[in-house]
Amino acid sequence: MALKQISSNKCFGGLQKVFEHDSVELNCKMKFAIYLPPKAETGKCPALYWLSGGCNIKGEDESWDFGTGAGFYVDATEHPWKTNYRMYSYVTEELPQLINANFPVDPQRMSIFGHSMGGHGALICALKNPGKYKSVSAFAPICNPVLCPWGKKAFSGYLGTDQSKWKAYDATHLVKSFPGSQLDILIDQGKDDQFLSDGQLLPDNFIAACAEKKTPVVFRLQEGYDHSYYFIATFITDHIRHHAKYLNA
Amino acid sequence: MALKQISSNKCFGGLQKVFEHDSVELNCKMKFAIYLPPKAETGKCPALYWLSGGCNIKGEDESWDFGTGAGFYVDATEHPWKTNYRMYSYVTEELPQLINANFPVDPQRMSIFGHSMGGHGALICALKNPGKYKSVSAFAPICNPVLCPWGKKAFSGYLGTDQSKWKAYDATHLVKSFPGSQLDILIDQGKDDQFLSDGQLLPDNFIAACAEKKTPVVFRLQEGYDHSYYFIATFITDHIRHHAKYLNA
Numbered sequence: 001m002a003l004k005q006i007s008s009n010k011c012f013g014g015l016q017k018v019f020e021h022d023s024v025e026l027n028c029k030m031k032f033a034i035y036l037p038p039k040a041e042t043g044k045c046p047a048l049y050w051l052s053g054g055c056n057i058k059g060e061d062e063s064w065d066f067g068t069g070a071g072f073y074v075d076a077t078e079h080p081w082k083t084n085y086r087m088y089s090y091v092t093e094e095l096p097q098l099i100n101a102n103f104p105v106d107p108q109r110m111s112i113f114g115h116s117m118g119g120h121g122a123l124i125c126a127l128k129n130p131g132k133y134k135s136v137s138a139f140a141p142i143c144n145p146v147l148c149p150w151g152k153k154a155f156s157g158y159l160g161t162d163q164s165k166w167k168a169y170d171a172t173h174l175v176k177s178f179p180g181s182q183l184d185i186l187i188d189q190g191k192d193d194q195f196l197s198d199g200q201l202l203p204d205n206f207i208a209a210c211a212e213k214k215t216p217v218v219f220r221l222q223e224g225y226d227h228s229y230y231f232i233a234t235f236i237t238d239h240i241r242h243h244a245k246y247l248n249a
Numbered sequence: 250m251a252l253k254q255i256s257s258n259k260c261f262g263g264l265q266k267v268f269e270h271d272s273v274e275l276n277c278k279m280k281f282a283i284y285l286p287p288k289a290e291t292g293k294c295p296a297l298y299w300l301s302g303g304c305n306i307k308g309e310d311e312s313w314d315f316g317t318g319a320g321f322y323v324d325a326t327e328h329p330w331k332t333n334y335r336m337y338s339y340v341t342e343e344l345p346q347l348i349n350a351n352f353p354v355d356p357q358r359m360s361i362f363g364h365s366m367g368g369h370g371a372l373i374c375a376l377k378n379p380g381k382y383k384s385v386s387a388f389a390p391i392c393n394p395v396l397c398p399w400g401k402k403a404f405s406g407y408l409g410t411d412q413s414k415w416k417a418y419d420a421t422h423l424v425k426s427f428p429g430s431q432l433d434i435l436i437d438q439g440k441d442d443q444f445l446s447d448g449q450l451l452p453d454n455f456i457a458a459c460a461e462k463k464t465p466v467v468f469r470l471q472e473g474y475d476h477s478y479y480f481i482a483t484f485i486t487d488h489i490r491h492h493a494k495y496l497n498a
Contacts, residue, residue, distance in 0.1 A: 010441070011479035192259070230260035 003102055006031065013038045021098065025090040027083055032095065034103065046109035046134075046247035047099055048240070051091065051125075053116030072145070073121030074169045076158035085158055088169070092125050092132070111243040113137040115232055116195070120145060123171035123185070123206075127178050134246040137186035137239045139232050140193055143206035144172040150200050172206045175215055185210070185217040186242045188235045190225030252351055255280065262287045270347065274339040276332055281344065283352065295358035295383075295496035296348055297489070300340065300374075302365030321394070322370030323418045325407035334407055337418070341374050341381070360492040362386040364481055365444070368436075369394060369420060372455075375432060376423035383495040386435035386488045388481050389442055392455035393421040399449050421455045424464055434459070434466040435491045437484045439474030 006018040014037040023030040039045055051073065076085035100107040111134045114122040119141025126136035145151025146166045155166040167173040189196060189203050196203075203219060210217040225231040255267040263286040272279040288294055300322065325334035349356040360383045363371040368390025375385035394400020395415045404415040416422040438445060438452050445452075452468060459466040474480040 009475055009477050009479040010439075010473040010483075012483045016479050190259075224259040226258055228258050230258040230265055234259075234261050 003098070011035070014040065023090060023094060025086040025094045030090070034099070036103065040104045044104045044106040046111070047096070047105045048243050048247065049091070049095075049110065049112040049122075051112065051114030051118030051121040053114070053118045072117060072151070072154040072158065072169070073124065074155070074158050077165070078158060078160050081158050087121070088125070091121065092129060109134060109247050111135040111247055113139075113239055113243065114141070115139040116227065117142055117150075119187075120171060124169050124174060126183060126185075127171060127174035128168070130179055131182070133183075134249075135184055135186075135243050137188075137242055139188050139235070139239075140190060140195065140201055140227055141171070141187060141203070141206075142201055144170060144202040146170045146173070147205070148200045148202055149198075172202070172209045175206065175209045175213055178213065178215060183215065184242075184246070185215070186239060187217065187219045188231075188239070189219065189221050190227060190231045191221050191223050192225060193227040193231075195227050252347070260284070263289065272339060272343060274335040274343045279339070283348070285352065289353045293353045293355040295360070296345070296354045297492050297496065298340070298344075298359065298361040298371075300361065300363030300367030300370040302363070302367045321366060321400070321403040321407060321418070322373065323404070323407050326414070327407060327409050330407050336370070337374070340370065341378060358383060358496050360384040360496055362388075362488055362492065363390070364388040365476065366391055366399075372420035372434070373418050373423060375434075376420060376427050377417070379428055380431070382432075383498075384433055384435075384492050386437075386491050388437050388484070388488075389439060389444065389450060389476055390420070390436060390452070390455075391450055393419060393451040395419045395422070396454065397449045397451055398447075421451070421458045424455065424458045424462055427462065427464060432464065433491075433495065434464070435488060436466065436468045437480075437488070438468065438470050439476060439480045440470050440472050441474060442476040442480075444476050 003019045003021050006020050008015055008017045014035060016033065016035050018031055018033045020029055020031050037045060071085045071087040073087045073091060074085070075088045076082045096107070096110060099105055112122045112125050113136065116139070119138030120143070122136050122138050123141055123143070126133045142148060142151060145155060146163065155169070159165050187203060189201070193201070195201055207217060207219050222231070222235070225234065252268045252270050255269050257264055257266045263284060265282065265284050267280055267282045269278055269280050286294060320334045320336040322336045322340060323334070324337045325331045345359065348354055359381070361371045361374050362385065365388070368387030369392070371385050371387050372390055372392070375382045391397060391400060394404060395412065404418070408414050436452065438450070442450070444450055456466060456468050471480070471484070474483065
């Protein structure tokens, strides 16, 4: 589990670093970025994990919603994906072990958030592991992948045609069997997001499931905002405050 | 002077837009980005111009410190550059006219700042036009291009071998003949910036010239910071506050 430092830049009094390592789960080299605040010089800090959406680089693959950068944070069971596409285990097990072993991090205090496909990833990681994450939030998450075109395509490829197996990676299904109500979920969704109107995100289904289970969720439909990083930049401070409330409790 | 909108994204309650137009000065299509805050819906706003550094994309040209993206904000006089490389006139004349004519901007309240080559650009635009800009600031600017390798190479190519003409685009020389002391200059410089130790930026020469002329300048040497966007991100709020003090006065 040797880490190779790729870059280090001072930023807001701390250090923004990028590392590369050989991933056991993914059978390939992986890179991650970590921000170490000034406090990390003298004591242990909580860890807040950020999961990106698809990289959306057309041309890198035949389609940008499947393949490189679009692993949907599942452990693939189907050939040829199952050897490398194990992002769920990577994010919930291998990466936290690596972070906890190499950085001044308190392993008891971790939270997770993400954008789009990464918002889906954050929700399923938290919902599949009660008590593991102190809090969860998402920007424009894919809330009910078993019912949307992106999810159907990805899950067919990675998990096979037996749709009963898909539910284990679907936030709307997972929240129905989530024990207790200790998870405080924050979701921001742009009202002018093209993927919302395309029926890819389906937050209403997730909210209805949360309401049925009485799981606390704050859902904010943000007038005029789209799916872009401008939307994320605008509201990310609110999300970090949401997590800090639980991570610093 | 028709503007074609390329993109528009809601951001922090306002709109981040990109436009394309046919530039008269540069004889080519140009793009610029503009952020319209919520206040722009109901009244005129001041304008703060940001000049980028070189784009540093190796491979786009033979060398990234000369050619595309590295016009050094001068009006070139030499062949083959003189037809298109007129960024000084573009930034100080054509672009402000375009902005003032098409957006809710108060033409009396403008300021300018930038990074690296763009910091040089901001300084010379302000120093060559007393009273035109309310304030100026820069991140890691090229302060004395006539004496540094980047500047010598660029000015030889764009302005010819007569070095006396170079001084008209050199902040350290310009400040010596700047009338009055009404310009409040803020400069941030990373202490671990490789281009500082390489002798490309030469801020000491500029500071000495300001001291001689009693021109107010706040120069902050920031411990541990490099030349990157992480450095800019860390201190840009201070720069915007610096400009707001004069633009909102």
